[in-house]
Amino acid sequence: MQPNDARMLLYSAVPTALAGAVGAAVSAALAGGKGAIGAAAGSVVVILFMGMGLFALQKVAKSFPHLFQAMGLLLYTTQILLLAVVLAVFKDTTLFNTQAFGLSLLGATLVWIAAQARAHMKAKILYVEPESSPTPAAGTDEKSDAQVKAAATGANS
Template identity: 65%
Template sequence: MPSNDARNLLRIAVPTAAAGVIAVAVSAAVAGGKGALGAAVGTALAVVFMGAGLLVLQWTAKSLPQLFQAMGLMLYMAQLLLLLIFVAVFKDTSLFDAKTFALSLVVATVVWMAAQARAHMKAKIFYVDPDSAKSEKAEKTGPKP
């Protein structure tokens, strides 16, 4: 993974993990041990799903740039559907508190997406590749004389 990608992943994962720690603490105070476990599982699930999606999207941008936008839209739709399926599957579980699980999953997902948007806006991405302008000769675009 290039250093810029790793830096972006760090800028996205740290706020999400911080929100997860807060969610675990609040859930432990409100719903006890099962609430804290539910919040931890929800946060971990969001980080794993969204992190895997980011890695897939970065791979797509490098190897198949023509499919980047379509892949991004499909990937976010698939992630949200899978998270909805997890909430539906674990809604009646007795392993942890389902409400804190669902709430922390939603909070972690929203924080991840907001941090990802902020990291993208702060990234210094070239609109024009400066190396390609030097290596290629300028072609005349007007009519031939």
């Protein structure tokens, strides 16, 4: 994982975890222990889904940069649909408060998206990766770029 990718993940996951902690505290105050469990579970689901999605998107960006935008749109659509499936699966559970779970899921998703957008705006990502020039070996006569260009154009003749 590239440093920019790890930074993007960190800058998105930390605010989401903090929002999840606030959601769990509010849910604990309003709905008791099951509310806190539901809110915490909702935040964990969002962090896992969005984190895996960001990781997958970065892999695609490195391998197929021409598919980056389409993959991003497909990924976000898939994530929202999967979150809806999770909501449907846990609709009638008695493990935790489903209302706290759903509200935490929604809130954490919005916080993740806002934090990711902010992190992307603050990141200084190069549009083009600069080529590294090979370093000459010790004792070799390496021509400068100007000499190579002059030789190629016949300017020294």
